[in-house]
Each structure stands twice: as structure tokens, then as C-alpha cells.
Amino acid sequence: MTYSTPSLLVPHSELAPLQSFRLLCPGPVNVHPEVAAALTSHEFSHREEEMSTLLANLRHNLLRVAGVSAATWAAVIITGSGTAANESVLSSVGAHGRVLVLQNGEFGARLAQISAHHNETKVVEHAWAEAYDLARIEAEIDALRPDMVAMVHHETSTGMLNPVEAVGALCKRRGIKLFVDCVSSFAADALDLEGAGVTFASTSSGKALASYPGLSVVFGRHEAFAALAGRKAPCHYLDLFRFYQFAEGRAQTPNTPALPLLLALARATELVVEAGPSQRVARLRKLNDRVRAGAKALGLELLLADSAARSNVLTSVMLPAGTNFDAFRLGLRDAGFVVYGGKGPYEGRMFQVSTIGAVDEAVIDEFLVAVGNVLRRTAKARSVA
Ligand SMILES: *Cc1c(COP(=O)(O)O)cnc(C)c1O
Numbered sequence: 001m002t003y004s005t006p007s008l009l010v011p012h013s014e015l016a017p018l019q020s021f022r023l024l025c026p027g028p029v030n031v032h033p034e035v036a037a038a039l040t041s042h043e044f045s046h047r048e049e050e051m052s053t054l055l056a057n058l059r060h061n062l063l064r065v066a067g068v069s070a071a072t073w074a075a076v077i078i079t080g081s082g083t084a085a086n087e088s089v090l091s092s093v094g095a096h097g098r099v100l101v102l103q104n105g106e107f108g109a110r111l112a113q114i115s116a117h118h119n120e121t122k123v124v125e126h127a128w129a130e131a132y133d134l135a136r137i138e139a140e141i142d143a144l145r146p147d148m149v150a151m152v153h154h155e156t157s158t159g160m161l162n163p164v165e166a167v168g169a170l171c172k173r174r175g176i177k178l179f180v181d182c183v184s185s186f187a188a189d190a191l192d193l194e195g196a197g198v199t200f201a202s203t204s205s206g207k208a209l210a211s212y213p214g215l216s217v218v219f220g221r222h223e224a225f226a227a228l229a230g231r232k233a234p235c236h237y238l239d240l241f242r243f244y245q246f247a248e249g250r251a252q253t254p255n256t257p258a259l260p261l262l263l264a265l266a267r268a269t270e271l272v273v274e275a276g277p278s279q280r281v282a283r284l285r286k287l288n289d290r291v292r293a294g295a296k297a298l299g300l301e302l303l304l305a306d307s308a309a310r311s312n313v314l315t316s317v318m319l320p321a322g323t324n325f326d327a328f329r330l331g332l333r334d335a336g337f338v339v340y341g342g343k344g345p346y347e348g349r350m351f352q353v354s355t356i357g358a359v360d361e362a363v364i365d366e367f368l369v370a371v372g373n374v375l376r377r378t379a380k381a382r383s384v385a
Contacts, residue, residue, distance in 0.1 A: 029357025082204035085216035154185035168197035331374035
């Protein structure tokens with residue numbers, strides 16, 4: 001892929017034209033018009049009463065979407081993408097302890113990378129898209145006796161859901177904390193945080209909550225946040241306890257938040273609550289079923305054979321052998337659609353279709369027609385060459 005960097009000296013009017021797309025990638029997503037309107041709806045100070053109202057509303061609704069009680073759980077908001085929430089937990093909670101990271105794709109690998117900066121870190125490695133080996137995980141837990149296990153709920157790089165309940169049961173029995181990266185799954189795939197024995201979970205604004213990117217969220221039990229009091233976090237800005245203290249004590253954030261993004265996320269979260277979190281999960285399941293049926297009708301294979309492991313966030317579709325992914329991607333861009341390709345072992349071999357933004361059946365049908373057209377064109381170009 002090549003990108004040209006526009007010179008800073010080029011006046012705005014002469015920049016290459018910027019375009020908008022139908023975003024069928026797992027973030028950024030197309031937002032609801034009311035979310036776009038909320039972004040610039042109000043101007044006030046984050047140290048005044050309005051901020052407390054906004055933050056209380058947002059934190060309350062996030063817990064409603066999570067399906068947990070405010071008496072037991074809290075949500076804190078961090079300005080920064082999903083990785084900020086993940087690093088906040090891994091640095092503050094790990095705090096130079098022992099962390100076992102479960103990996104079966106790109107985002108598990110990232111958790112391991114982040115944790116290695118802060119903790120004694122061991123990784124249980126699986127092949128990408130390989131189901132967790134629970135016997136091996138249990139043996140590794142007993143060998144390392146970690147303070148915390150970290151895992152990804154929905155491994156975005158493959159589309160696979162990992163078994164939080166099963167890992168949670170292993171952790172709960174031994175009194176080990178469990179951190180689950182729910183960055184892409186939150187508000188799309190159901191997860192009972194309380195029942196599964198999760199200690200902390202993370203998400204971000206720009207995925208299935210369907211707002212703009214730039215904010216992230218850490219969910220945790222009050223007692224787990226409170227247990228961080230007095231511990232010296234390895235860094236100041238992402239000190240998870242400070243976020244909790246400011247949120248609970250003052251209904252504010254420790255530092256200047258991206259206020260317009262908070263306004264947009266508050267409306268986006270309200271929209272999920274209004275639609276009903278479980279109705280949203282069902283709707284996303286239906287949209288993905290439509291993508292899957294459409295891909296099959298085009299003669300395309302899906303990456304994941306086990307339908308129970310497939311998320312409601314996205315579908316990973318294998319490209320026909322010999323298809324050049326970049327030509328395919330550019331063909332879809334010409335038709336107005338953005339999709340991402342595979343990474344790691346699947347680079348150049350598959351594409352991913354996500355439906356977590358403001359997408360409906362008509363958009364999916366239009367997209368499937370475009371995929372058929374682009375594949376026919378690229379196959380023809382191959383047979384001529
Ligand atoms: C998107 C994502 C993240 C965070 O990535 P950012 O680039 O920081 O937004 C983390 N984990 C998973 C599973 C994700 O899908």
C-alpha cells in the first residue's frame with residue numbers, strides 16, 4: 001500500500017479531495033446523524049456542573065448496556081483509543097506483578113506487548129483462529145500463579161469469540177483477577193460480566209457503541225477499583241485509580257477530556273439503551289447472517305467453520321485464490337465501501353465485513369453486489385493477463 005503525504009504548504013483548497021465512505025470495517029464506523037449532531041451540540045467547561053451531568057448519564061448508560069448493577073460495578077472514561085483503556089488496566093492492576101495473557105490473534109498479541117512493559121508476562125500462544133486450549137491454559141495458570149489473566153473476548157483479527165465464562169471459572173476458583181478486552185465486542189456480543197467472573201473489561205467509543213473513535217472505557221467492580229488505592233501505578237496519566245477517584249468523587253475526569261467526543265458517545269450510548277442492548281445484539285446477528293448468506297451465494301468461504309465462535313461484529317471472508325487484495329480493496333472503494341483485509345497469516349487472503357456502524361440491510365445488499373462485480377472484474381483481468 002502506498003500513501004502520499006500532502007505537503008503542509010498546500011492550501012486546504014488544493015488538498016487531494018477527501019471522500020466519505022460506507023465504513024464496513026470494525027471501526028471507524030458510520031455514525032447515526034444524532035451522534036454527529038451531539039458532537040457540536042454544547043459548549044461548557046469540564047470543571048462545571050454540566051460535565052457532572054453528562055458524565056453521570058454516560059457512565060450510568062454504559063452500565064445498563066453492560067447489564068451490570070451500579071451498586072457493584074463502575075465505568076470510567078479515558079480519553080484515548082481502546083489501547084489506552086487496555087494499558088491503563090495492564091499497568092495499574094498488573095503493577096509489576098505476574099500476568100498471563102491468552103493469545104489467538106493480533107489483539108491477544110497486543111495485550112502481551114502492552115503487559116510486557118509493565119509486568120512479568122507469560123503468553124499462552126495459539127495459532128490465529130485456533131480455539132483456546134483450556135487444559136493448557138489451566139496448567140499455565142497453575143504453573144505461573146498469576147495475579148491476573150488477560151484475554152480478548154472478540155478477537156477482531158479473525159472474528160472469533162473466546163470463551164470468557166470458561167476462563168472466568170478457572171480464575172474465580174483460584175482468586176485470580178480476570179481482565180477481558182471487550183473493545184470490539186461490547187454492545188455487539190452478549191457477555192455476562194458478573195456471571196463470568198470478570199474483574200475488569202474494556203471497550204472503546206468507535207466500535208460497536210457506534211460513536212467516533214477517541215474515548216475508551218474500563219468497567220470494573222467497585223471493590224477491584226478500590227483495591228488499587230495507595231498502590232503506586234507505574235504511570236500517572238493512565239493511573240486507573242485516579243480515573244475511578246475522579247469519576248466517583250467529583251463526577252469528572254482527572255485531566256481535560258475530549259468533551260465533544262463525550263457528548264457524541266453519550267448520545268450513541270443512549271441510542272443503544274433506547275433500542276435495547278439485547279435487541280441490538282440480535283439485530284447485529286441478523287446483519288452478519290445476511291453478510292454470511294450473501295458471501296456463500298457468491299461462492300465465497302468463511303474463515304471460521306464453527307458458527308458458534310463467530311461474532312456479531314464482523315465476518316471474515318476468504319478471497320478466491322489468486323485475487324489481489326489491494327485491487328479488490330480499490331475496486332470496493334470506487335463503489336464507496338471500505339473493508340479491511342486479513343492480517344498476520346491471513347494477510348492478502350481474506351477480507352472482513354463489519355456491520356457495527358449505521359448500516360442496514362440495503363447497504364449490505366448493495367455491498368454484496370459490489371463484491372460480486374469487483375471479483376468478476378479482477379478474475380477477468382487475471383484470465384487476460
Ligand atoms: C480495536 C481494538 C483494540 C484497540 O485498538 P485502538 O487502535 O487503540 O482503538 C483493542 N482490542 C481489540 C480487540 C480491538 O478490536
